[in-house]
Amino acid sequence: MRIGIVGAGISGLGTAFWLQQARPDWPLAIFEAAATPGGALHTEVVEGFRFEAGCNGFLTNKPDSLDLVRASGATPLLMESSAAARKRFVYTDALYSLPESPRAFLTTRLLSTAAKLRVAGEFLVRARRDGAEETLEQFGYRRLGREFTDVFLGAMTAGIYGSTPAHLSVAAAFPLIAALEREHGGLFRGMLAKRKREAGPGGVLTSFRGGVSSFIEHLARTLRADWHLGSSIDSIERAGTGYRIHAQGAVTEVDQVVVATPAYAAARQLEALDGELARSLARIDYSPIAVVGFGYRALAAPLDGFGLLTTAAARLPVLGVLWDSSIFPDRAPPGGKILRAMLGGQRNPELARLDRDALIARAREGIQRSMGVDATPDVAYVYSWERGIPNYGPGHLATVAAIDAAVARHPGLALIGNAYHGVAMNDCCRNSRALATRVADGTGASV
Numbered sequence: 185m186r187i188g189i190v191g192a193g194i195s196g197l198g199t200a201f202w203l204q205q206a207r208p209d210w211p212l213a214i215f216e217a218a219a220t221p222g223g224a225l226h227t228e229v230v231e232g233f234r235f236e237a238g239c240n241g242f243l244t245n246k247p248d249s250l251d252l253v254r255a256s257g258a259t260p261l262l263m264e265s266s267a268a269a270r271k272r273f274v275y276t277d278a279l280y281s282l283p284e285s286p287r288a289f290l291t292t293r294l295l296s297t298a299a300k301l302r303v304a305g306e307f308l309v310r311a312r313r314d315g316a317e318e319t320l321e322q323f324g325y326r327r328l329g330r331e332f333t334d335v336f337l338g339a340m341t342a343g344i345y346g347s348t349p350a351h352l353s354v355a356a357a358f359p360l361i362a363a364l365e366r367e368h369g370g371l372f373r374g375m376l377a378k379r380k381r382e383a384g385p386g387g388v389l390t391s392f393r394g395g396v397s398s399f400i401e402h403l404a405r406t407l408r409a410d411w412h413l414g415s416s417i418d419s420i421e422r423a424g425t426g427y428r429i430h431a432q433g434a435v436t437e438v439d440q441v442v443v444a445t446p447a448y449a450a451a452r453q454l455e456a457l458d459g460e461l462a463r464s465l466a467r468i469d470y471s472p473i474a475v476v477g478f479g480y481r482a483l484a485a486p487l488d489g490f491g492l493l494t495t496a497a498a499r500l501p502v503l504g505v506l507w508d509s510s511i512f513p514d515r516a517p518p519g520g521k522i523l524r525a526m527l528g529g530q531r532n533p534e535l536a537r538l539d540r541d542a543l544i545a546r547a548r549e550g551i552q553r554s555m556g557v558d559a560t561p562d563v564a565y566v567y568s569w570e571r572g573i574p575n576y577g578p579g580h581l582a583t584v585a586a587i588d589a590a591v592a593r594h595p596g597l598a599l600i601g602n603a604y605h606g607v608a609m610n611d612c613c614r615n616s617r618a619l620a621t622r623v624a625d626g627t628g629a630s631v
């Protein structure tokens with residue numbers, strides 16, 4: 185059984201790895217438009233500073249990334265974030281520590297007393313059980329109050345999705361939060377009930393020595409595949425019981441195909457095969473995000489923490505600033521420091537589309553206004569994601585259900601990627617393992 189995998193981000197690579205474990209005798213052909221695999225997992229080294237273009241690690245509270253790392257023999261590459269970097273900050277009208285305990289929440293100046301009382305009142309808010317889809321903002325205003333939603337959920341959504349509470353469906357983007365209300369009647373009730381069952385520790389942000397690319401390079405080396413790098417796939421058509429994969433004139437025939445490209449690319453590739461499927465795929469929206477990294481050979485600021493997120497009310501040009509070299513010290517050369525700012529998202533999409541010089545200027549302004557750091561960086565790195573992170577807005581679950589139904593019409597076709605069931609590296613690793621199992625067993629391939 186010859187399998188084609190189109191797109192070599194972590195979703196495609198993970199699927200290839202687990203499939204090879206299950207069916208070592210099935211030939212794999214991997215097609216990737218870029219010159220190197222990895223997609224949103226890509227490290228760039230500039231004068232000794234290691235900048236991540238996208239993802240900088242995963243949380244160990246879920247086993248999925250760790251399972252892939254261990255099974256592929258990459259355990260020696262693992263690197264935990266430094267304990268000193270656990271402290272996080274939020275910028276509203278000033279920089280505040282993010283409260284990490286109930287006691288710190290009671291005393292934080294991030295929220296007014298009235299807002300804290302409103303959060304405590306969540307216990308008394310009746311559960312909504314009509315199944316109607318809400319945005320995270322509607323859900324948050326209803327259960328936790330306006331101020332908490334704007335500050336905490338505003339900063340959190342900027343950090344995870346490059347989005348805002350108003351642009352995200354709570355059921356699609358935060359299914360566990362929606363389930364707390366559905367299954368336990370409320371968030372506090374749900375968390376109390378869960379704490380009794382789940383005594384395990386919270387996760388630790390973990391990455392790889394030298395940056396995420398060192399894991400990708402290792403994983404790619406473990407795959408015995410027919411590699412087609414720099415090969416952008418135009419279309420995928422039916423050919424008898426299998427598929428024909430077209431790349432700029434070159435054609436490859438396979439028995440089954442796994443499409444692991446972003447939804448907008450999959451839409452183009454599958455247009456001729458199934459127009460309805462392509463239209464559903466094209467409905468998945470993405471947030472534009474620009475990443476601006478600065479390397480400093482001798483920066484006086486201590487950078488004691490993980491970094492900061494901002495709220496919309498702060499009116500800063502940055503969604504957040506990660507203090508990368510405090511989190512993973514090997515990212516900067518000895519004595520050096522790295523800051524990495526994120527700009528754009530659903531909050532200010534136009535910012536992500538600025539040119540390099542303007543992005544550097546806006547990132548420096550954001551860093552200066554939020555952290556008071558005005559030093560001229562020695563090195564700058566810019567990566568603009570025109571379509572960075574899928575935005576699971578209202579209607580996302582219905583769109584994914586329509587994609588699922590359409591894919592079921594095409595035996596031997598499977599779709600995977602961060603566009604459907606979770607954007608975190610852990611989600612992609614979990615879904616790729618599940619898909620590989622289904623392909624290996626021949627038990628169908630929904631997204």
Ligand SMILES: Cc1cc2nc3c(=O)[nH]c(=O)nc-3n(C[C@H](O)[C@H](O)[C@H](O)COP(=O)(O)OP(=O)(O)OC[C@H]3O[C@@H](n4cnc5c(N)ncnc54)[C@H](O)[C@@H]3O)c2cc1C
Pocket residue numbers: 190191192193194195196215216217218221222223224225237238239240241242243415416417418444445446449473475569572573600601602603606607608609610612
């Ligand atoms: C700025 C940023 C920061 C992030 N930070 C984190 C984080 O800290 N932690 C975390 O868990 N997650 C993070 N994420 C999310 C996570 O990195 C991604 O969701 C995940 O890596 C997506 O993997 P994927 O394989 O599904 O998609 P992608 O990585 O997008 O891979 C798709 C692949 O398809 C290829 N492709 C596209 N078109 C074609 C074509 N026509 N032919 C062939 N190949 C094609 C692309 O080149 C790419 O390699 C971040 C994402 C971004 C953008």
